[in-house]
Amino acid sequence: MPSYEYECQLCKARIELVQSLDKHDVPEVCPSCNMEHTMTRVNIPSSNAAKEQDGQKE
Numbered sequence: 001m002p003s004y005e006y007e008c009q010l011c012k013a014r015i016e017l018v019q020s021l022d023k024h025d026v027p028e029v030c031p032s033c034n035m036e037h038t039m040t041r042v043n044i045p046s047s048n049a050a051k052e053q054d055g056q057k058e
């Protein structure tokens, strides 16, 4: 399954969630500052999900 990245517009915290292609809901509550409806999806380059490429963080 692909992962989607979301950013809180309030505290700029970013979280990454593994969600299905059909259903990727924006989190309602920021896990960092606990404010509701502050999360927006961040476009991840080359996240077209067909490939599984994990572990490329530095």
Ligand SMILES: [Zn+2]
Pocket (backbone or CB within 6 Å): 008, 009, 010, 011, 012, 013, 030, 031, 032, 033, 034, 035, 038
């Ligand atoms: Zn937040």
